[in-house]
Amino acid sequence: MKHCTQCTAQIEGDWQHCPLCETPTPGEPSHSPFPAIPLNYSRRRVVRILFFSSIAVILGSFAAQLLLERGSASIGSLRSVWLGVITMWLLVVMAARNQRNIAKNTVTLVLLVGLICVYWDYLTGWHGWALSYAVPIVCGTSILALLITVRVLRTEVGEHIVYSGLTVLLGLAPIGFLVFGWVTTPIPSAICGAISIIALVMLQVFRGADVRHELAKRLDL
Template identity: 35%
Template sequence: MRYCEKCRVTVRDSREDCPLCQGPLSGEPEPCVFPRLPDDHPPYHLLIRGMVFLSIAAVVICFAINAIVPSSSWWALFVAAGIACMWVCLWSVIRQRNNIPKNILWLVFWLSLLAVLWDVFTGWHRWSLNYVVPSLCVFAMAGMAVIARVLHLRVEDFFIYLIIDGLFGVIPILFLLFRWVTVVYPSVVCVACSLLSLAAILSFEGERMRAEWKKRMHL
């Protein structure tokens, strides 16, 4: 039986550290008293490995074709950049899979950043600010509205959605104020969607949110 000198408790398990203080345990390990549950999760690691192999193979094949076939540009670099963008987004989704609002926020951030960088390295035609970033914000707000409806979110969760919707509305306003865009209607549509989303949340959930706010602020 394992023993922790600091906590003065015995641990009937084969673990090496104390579950209370995380310190080292002394004594001989014992078989685990709780049965091991079978792992019912599908083998996603095999899928990830397959995707890694296919990604590397696609990049290698594209560079080989680009080197063999005469071409005026290295288009294989764009293929590699696109695959890298896919992996960045996939990593963000897996990392924040248990928090849907944060997942959506990080996806919008990464996709917007990648689009701007892509635009910069291809000559800065402003298509990232004109179309991509406002469109991502609109789709994110629509996705959050559907998720909130389907998952029947709690009242306190609406505060998070309220902040995110407001943030998505501020971004295109900055584009318009500083004249960073040459095509204004996507940014205007995004601002309008943000205002409508905020109005809908305050109209249909305003009373519950106000009550929750008073309860949290002890008013």
């Protein structure tokens, strides 16, 4: 074994110099109980900075729209291009976050896309397309998509049930649009509402106990 003449101690491993005082170490190298694991510079900080600066740019872009005149009179189709680019950017950032839970991702996506569409419609002069078409279609299809995905991926019930429930509840919103007469065409909202009600009944009948178990766990005080 190597040893350090200054510390008068034995040194395990193949240190050429004492790890404590850097004095050259004579003697035969031995096995170290610790393997030499190469340095590994984490990119986590860079990723975090990129994430937060992206979010800042995206939020800034959405806020900047309010400074421009509403309707098509101001910057015309450029606004839609701008909104399209930052929406795309936002979705890419969300995808890059790589949340493992598909149901949770779906809820986030439905909320984000729904809110952006409504805002977009509002900015371009409120033609009602967001509430009549975009939101009900996104909500309805996401419920169907989720039903299929959790089956295909065999996601554990406890993993997705709360978020699936939330997606279904979001799907009930278009019924409200119908009641308050906010829509120009009632069909998408009616279909979405029907899907949600059926899904909700099924959830209650087949998975009621699971939902209560998961909620009790997640809301435990």
